[in-house]
Amino acid sequence: MQDDSKQEAVHLLIRRARRAKGLTQMALAAQAGCKQSALSMLEMGRMTALSHETLRKIAEILDISLPESDVGKGVAEGHSNGGISVSSRSICPNPFCLSNHPYFIGEELFFSSNGMAGNGHHCALCGEVMLSRCPHCGSAIRQVGGCCSVCGEPFVAMPDGMLENAREWVQTHRAEIEQLRSAHAGTVCQAENRVSPIC
Secondary structure, rough: OOOHHHHHHHHHHHHHHHHHOOOHHHHHHHHHOOOOOHHHHHOOHHHHOOOOHHHHHHHHHHHEEEOOOHHOOOOOOOEOOOOOOEEOOOOOOOOOOEEEEEEEEEEEEEEEEEEOOOOEEHHHHHHOOOOOEEOOOOOOOOOOOOOOOOOEEEOOOOOOOOOOHHHHHHHHHHHHHHHHHHHHHHHHHHHHHHHHHHH
C-alpha cells in the first residue's frame, strides 16, 4: 500500500497532466467512463475514489504510467516524477510550426505537440531546436500537453501582439495541420500500393 505522500504526488500529477492536455474533469471522466464527481475526489487525494481499471484508462488517456501499487502492474520505463514514471519528451518551441496544435482554455491560448516534430535534436518540420526541458523552470518535459507539470507554465507561447486575432489564426493553423496530415497519409498509401507482394 502506498504511503500518503506518494498518493498525494500521484493525484497531483494526474490533475496536472489533465490540465496540460487541456481536458476538463467532465471530458476526462467521459473518456474514462467514470463520474466527474469521482474524478474530482481522486484529484483531491482520495485514491480509492476510482477503480484500478479506471485509473489505467485515465493513465492511457493522459499518456502517463502509474506505479505498480496503483494499477497492479510494473512501472513502465522512463523517469520517475512524484510516484509516476513517464518518458522524456521533446517539443518544438515554434508556435507557428505545424507540429504544434493550438487550443483554447477559456481565453488563454496553449499549444500541444501533435507528434509530427519527430524525436531528433531539430524539429522535422521547421528545423527549430527541440525543447526537452521547460523554458521556465528547467524541469524535463515528460508529458503530452501544453503546460509544465511542475511549474504550470506553457512550453510554447504566442508572441506578443499575435493574440488579437488568435481565434482566426488558430482555425487557419488547424486547417494547415489537417492538410499536412492528409498529404502525409496519401503519400504513405501510395507507397504501400507500390509494394508488390513476394510470391
